[in-house]
Amino acid sequence: MNLNVLLLHMFWPQERLEWTGSNQCALDAITDDFTNRDKLLSFTNGSLNSTNPVATAMWDNTYTAINRCNKIITELHKVEAQMDPELRNRILGNARFYRACFYARLLMHFGDVVVVDENIDIESEEGRNAAYLLERTDRWSVLEDVLEEFDDVVEMLPREYSASEVQRATKGAAYGMKARTALHFASIRKWDTYGLGNPSEAERLFGIAAEAAKNCMDLNVYKLHDSFPELFLQSTKNSPEGIFVIPRxxxxxxxxxxxxxxGQSVTVKLTRTPVGTNALGELPSWDLLCSFLCTDGLPIDESPLYDPSEPFKNRDPRCSYTIVEFGTQHLGYEFNPRLDVAEIYSSKEGKMVTNNDSRTYLISGNSNQYASYNGLALKKGIDESWLSPYETEPDKRILRYADVLLMYAEAKMELNEIDDSVLEAINRVRARAYGVEVSATGQYPAVAEREQTKLRTIIRTERRMELAFEQLRYLDLYRWRIAEKVMNYPNYGLPAKNKARQDAYMQYWFHGAVPEIDESGCPDFSRTVKGEPSFFESQANKLSQRQFIAPKMYLWPIPNKTTEVMPNIENNTGY
Incomplete structure (x- = not known):
């Protein structure tokens, strides 16, 4: 029962209504993949502080989960002699696996952590008083313990479960989460310029990540789901791609x-025409749209195939799998944000209806007031089953096989051990997006690049295309140390209801220029390579200005309610 409780979504929060309090957000909302109309969060406007409810909930919920893990472990010791050894090991292995995941999360978000001895009984007054006096332990020391814990539980967990068993943690999950943890801190050791850089440690941790990912791959338990878009639908359960999955x-x-x-955790992602109130507050950003490669494998600033007036044409298929393509039917209605289109066709109603997904001045009243501010809408995982009563239960994929393949490729690339296995790992992910076998290299832009710097750009771009809106982008921004660059760019969108502005904009639809794409696959709208040089400044609508303060915001603040009652705990620098 305690193991089941540890899989409550509050302990693995990703969406804004999965936490235990108000004012929460989806983790994608703190990245450059995301736009919420013209609003910013404290994570994106530079005002993050120790009272932030997201940071507080992440800290509190994670320690609640760790204490539950510790309770299971201590209680198991008391009845060890009376238990079947296999059952004991399975329960103990799961509890230790979850605990390792939770400590890894704390390390990634908060740096030095408070290690809670499993023998401290926080349910007693004596235990609580002892806990109040705990101190933070150096992150690099705890990291080694976490990696060792993942190693230990591999021997305790099964390779897989039968169909009739509860699907708990497996050897593959332990290998995969170890790879994620090692890769995160290897990247920091390589890219941090604020005192954490250490080339020899980076190389060691990249080696650990590569080995762990390869061990997961060599289990031969997992494979990529046949269809990329179908993988994310709520009707898809028990996919062979899932490694660590929690059902909703x-x-x-x-x-x-x-x-x-x-409720709003659903409607905020739905287009406005079929839904109306509270629709479309969580939008893919222009940054994300411009990051998808073209079908020749080149970024939009290099590919002759890219046409900014038709941004979905000749793009990697994951572009239109992730973002609703203009002029296509979505949720029973044509999605067309053009500013000169007041009516669209509804296949659901069989007639023309008001185009409330365009903020066009041609529509009087406020029915289209909250249409997409940047003309984009999320499609990944969303189908008509998301409509009324606005309740949905897609699997939560904490870790899937495509991520393991890309982690393996990245770790080997950073080690400069670029061989056929690295290219095959990337190409398996890319070929699946195109719906072909990896060997059909003439039917998709297979990666053949072996030069390290160029391959790094390819892998970072591949991760963004493959994993968009899976709540992982912010960790990539942090570990690559590029948040200080891309999270200080503006959020751009379409002009609001104004005839003169909108008529002028339509001369350039959809974009009147092509931005430069940098070495991490990110667009820089202040630098254009084609079209009207000042388009994004003069014609586009600057919805908001992101702000990220480095190095401060690479760590989250420890909640002030913790530092107030624990005298030996100091907050992270800057908070």
Whole structure:
């Protein structure tokens, strides 16, 4: 029962209504893949502080989970002699795996952590008093313990479960989460310029990440789902691509709204024409749209195939799998944000209807007031099952096989051990997006590049295309130390209701220029390579100005309610 509790979504939060308090956000919202109309969060406007509810919930929930893990472990010791050894090891292995994941999360978000001895009973007054006096332990020391814990539980966890068993942690999950943890801190050791850089440690950790990812691959348990777009639908369960997956379920929620997506956590991602109120507040950004490669494998600033007036044409298929393509039917209605289109066709109603997905001045009243501010809408995983009553339960994929393949490729690339296995790992992910076998190299832009710097750009771009809106982008921004660059760019969108502005803009639809794409695959809208040089400044609507303060914001603040009662705890620098 305690193991089941540890899989509550509050302990693995990603969406804004999965936390235990108000004012929460989806983790994608703190990245350059995301736009929320013209709004910013404290993570994106530079005002992050120790009272932030997201940081507070992440800290509190994670330590609650760690204490639950510790309780399971101590109770198991008491009944060890009476238990079946295999059952004991399975329970103990799961508890230690979850605990390793939770400590890894704390290390990634907060740096030095408080290590809670499993023998401290925080349910007693004596235990609580002892806990108040704990201090933070150096992150690099704890990291070694976490990596060792992942190694230990591999021997305790099964390779896989039968169909009739509860699908808990496996050897593959332990290998995969070890790879993610090692890769994160290897990247920091390589790219940090604020005192954490250490080339020899970076190389060691990249080696650990590569080995762990390869061990996961060599289990031969997992494979890529046949269809990229179908993988994310709520109707897809038990995919062979899932390594660490937590189901969402209304039926088994026991009345808890946090165990499935509901209400505004659903409608905020839906187009406005079929939904109306509270629709379209979580949007893919122009940054994300411009990051998808063209079908020749080149970025938009290099490819002769790219036409900014038709941004979905000749693009990697994941572009239109992730973002709703203009002029296509979505949720029973044509999605067309053009500013000169007041009516669109509804296949659901079989007639022309008001185009409330365009902020065009041609529509009077406020029915289109909250249409997409940048003309984009999320498609990944969304189908008509998301509509009324606005309750949905797609699997939460903490870790999937495509991520492991790309982690393996990245770690080997950073080691400059670029061989056929590295290229095959990337190409397996890319070929699946095109719906072909990896060997069909004439039917997709297979990667053949072996030069390290160029391959780094390819891998970073591949991760962004493959994993968009899977709540992982912010960790990539942090570990590559590029948040200080891309999270200080503006969020751009379309002009609001104004005849003169919108008529002028339509001369350039959709974009009147092509931005430069940098070495991490990110667009820089202040530098254009084709079209009207001042387009993004003069014609586009600057919705907001992101702000990221480095190095301060590469770590989150420890909640002030913790530092106030624990005298030996100091907050992270700058908070």
């Amino acid at each position: 379920s209304k039926a088994y929620s026991n009345g808890s709204l946090r165990q499935y997506l509901n």
